[in-house]
Amino acid sequence: MQGIANHFWYLYFALLLTACATPSELIHKQAISHDFMSQQLISKQFILISYFNKPFCIENKIHIYIPDDGAPWSTRNSIALDPNSRYSLLLDLMALDDTASQYLGRPCYHGQHQSEACHSLYWTYWRYSASVVDIMSSALRQQLAEHPDCKVTLIGYSGGGTLAMLIAPRLQHVKAVITIAGNLDIDAWSKLHTYSPLEGSLNPASLEPLPSHIRQLHLLGNADSNIPPTIVKLALQRQPEPQILYLENFTHQCCWKTIWSSVLKFIDQMDSTTQ
Structure with missing residues (x-):
């Protein structure tokens, strides 16, 4: 009985510690559980938290994973004090990736929301904004300066897909953009x-199409009620030869891990045919 009681209290305190952990601490714990290394990137007075699995651009390739919006609002009318989510789908997807990969955190996320440069506008x-896109693009540009021949694939989930499309034309190294349930028309989504x-x-959706040399693959869940495929399909009509994959019974959150290994093989094929 004593052993059972001790086990109960151990589980109780473990759950209590998890409940008390901040969203940023939980994301960090998730990243460390995958043996990812962490790094702080300084860009235009902002600190971006990144995680990576291998040295940057080893073998002249890098997959940049751009996370979703997290939890910018605590209620429909109340701005969250900390915009970070408590779990990252992209960290789990990156754990399946053998190519050199970097999870690129956004400005004012990952515990940086109280820094002097930050304001809640940056996560609402x-x-x-052009400012956020510039900050993230600059952070990548600094790293790519030492790797002039590196091929970059941007991978964005949800609002991270929005940022992937906005960052892509600003970096000459970008060869492909992959979006997962990407919010590619923010006006239609808001309405x-x-x-x-x-x-x-x-x-x-309101900007110039991406350059034709940037390959595009957009993954959409047919059961996604947050960002319905119809919105994304309309937004992509002006893009040069985008590839769109509709996935039956996939929602905004489910079930992207089940196909990610196959998607990575497809990305490898794209890399091999991209000059």
Whole structure:
């Protein structure tokens, strides 16, 4: 009985510690569980937290994973004090990737929300702003300066897909963009959910198409009620030869890990045919 009681208290305190952990601490713990290494990147007075599995651009290839919006609002009308989510799908996907990969955190996320440079606008209305795009692009550009021949594939989930489309034309190294349930028309998305327009943000659907040399693959869940495929399909009509994969019974959160190994093989094939 004593052993059972001790086990109970161990589980109780373990759950209590998890409940008390901040979202950023939980994401860090998730990254470390995959044996990822962490790094702070300084870009335009902002600190971006990144995680990586191998040295940057080893074998002249790098997959850049750009996370979703997290939890920018605590309620429909209340801005979250800490925008980070408590779990990252992309970290789990990156754990399946044998290519050199980097998870690139956004400005003011991962425990940086209280830093002097940050304001809640950076994770609400300005989450896809020119400023955010410049900060993230600059962080990548600094790293790529030492790897002039590196081929970059941007991989974005949800709002990270938005940023992938916005960052891609700013970096000459980008050869491919992969979006997973990507929010590629933020105006249509806001109207669908009767959200306030994201004033100050850039909308990929309203900008020039990506250069034709950048390959595009967009993964959409047919059961995704957050970002329905119809919105994304319309947004992609002006893009040069985008490849779109519709996945039956996939929602916004489910079931991307089940196909990721196959997607990575497809990305490898794209790399082999890209000059």
